[in-house]
Amino acid sequence: MAGDAAIITFEHVDKFYGDFHALKDISISVREGERMVICGPSGSGKSTLIRCINGLEFHNSGVLTVDGIEVFEASRSILKLRQEVGMVFQQFNLFPHLTVLENLMIGPMKVRRIAREEAERTARKYLDRVHIPEQADKYPSALSGGQQQRVAIARSLCMESRIMLFDEPTSALDPEMINEVLDVMVELADTGMTMVVVTHEMGFARKVADTMVFMDAGEIVETASPETFFTNPESARCRAFLDQILDH
């Protein structure tokens, strides 16, 4: 399903927060249409890795290329890049002063300079796609967590991005709402979208991932196909982690 052209490439990327070495010599690439799931214990650098991709954090050394654009702090192309890369956050980060529809329309209208009517049409289309067309005129605070996260996914989709990043999209949700969000993500995966997902939802990973990545202490410890990853992981650290989160 995934093509051969790499759309995201990390080459020997390092990232520091002061003295703390958050990413250690990361080299990895994501092909167009590939679905990559990153897991690992908290503090292992998964979120930092994904946030580097759309320039919410900047790496200190090495080369990171996304969709042909090199990512670095002073880059003038970073705004352009962010339009191509959608991001879904753990805490949704919807705009509370705007209605659901306005949340979806503000990016296309102000950033892509698309006319209101067309932006609204697109917004309603994607609101249908995430199965909450009836919530269009409500404010985010009136929605459940699961609904808010689906709006957040729709907001990214409205930018017609080619890559979607998910930073623990279900971690802040009540258990009964996790599936409605994962279902939307599975449907999205079926459209062939390039996805990089940081999550602990191993059921989801098994279902959609082309590649599993395990990170620990700022390093990529293991990269494998889901079959190998879940049945026969190479490293002891990965096996220990999987034992912890799967045996419940």
Next chain:
Amino acid sequence: MLSKIRKLHWLDWLVLALVLGFFGYVWWKIEGSLNYNWRWERIPNYIIRYHTVREEWFANVLLQGLIATIRISIYASILALILGTILGVARCSANLTVRMLARTYLEFLRNIPPVVVIFIFFFFLSQQLITALNIESWAREIARSENRAVWEFFFGDMRRFPSLISGVIVLALFESAFVGEIVRAGIQSVPRGQREGARSIGMNRRQEMRYIVLPQALKKVVPPLANQFITLIKDSAIISLISVQELTFKTVELVASTRMIFEAWITTAVFYFVICFGLSMLFRKLEIDGAKRG
């Protein structure tokens, strides 16, 4: 009300008695030793008066002053809000030079007595501005023109327009620093995730500020800004020092010409109190209603 009175402890009664006793003593001193001649009956005439020749009521000095104070406070607030918002945004700027300039302005205002600030602004800024823009002759022109009624509704006597404008500018510059700090606090109270959300859909810093951060920040700063507006009304008394004809200045004049020291100042104090306390009550009510609506 009655139930509240019953809740008073005997100590409360003692304190109340002491306070009343103190005022009674002051009263007795004024009455007895100062031999002060109270002329309260003349005060209403200085507020509003009947013109016997033109046969109409007109606002006399105190009411004129009050109206001027209200006008100045409203215009200065609007200007201070604009300047303060710019200042608040500048304080959160990514650019170090901009941040430092804003900080310098703020620290100057915070660490120089208001009276000195007012004089500096008056002589160095608004005076120069008024001369440079030739406002004086422009205002005189309008005072003679036909549609002066409209102008006078908004700005009072147009011959005093330059003085009014410099008062507004000086007061606005002074208050903008405090408005700026309120706005900055508002901006910083918007969660970081909001900025990241804005950035993740490709907004640049300006769009992020304008469409996402500022609308949320301004909503949060309405209550402190309302309080700042009340403070501004009180602070406006200070511009009487640069001869702006507002309530305090008019009272000084009235006292100088009539020697009704106590009556005039008490009346003026009541004016300020009624306006500021009234607004404070109003804002509190609006805030409670707003909170109820969610």
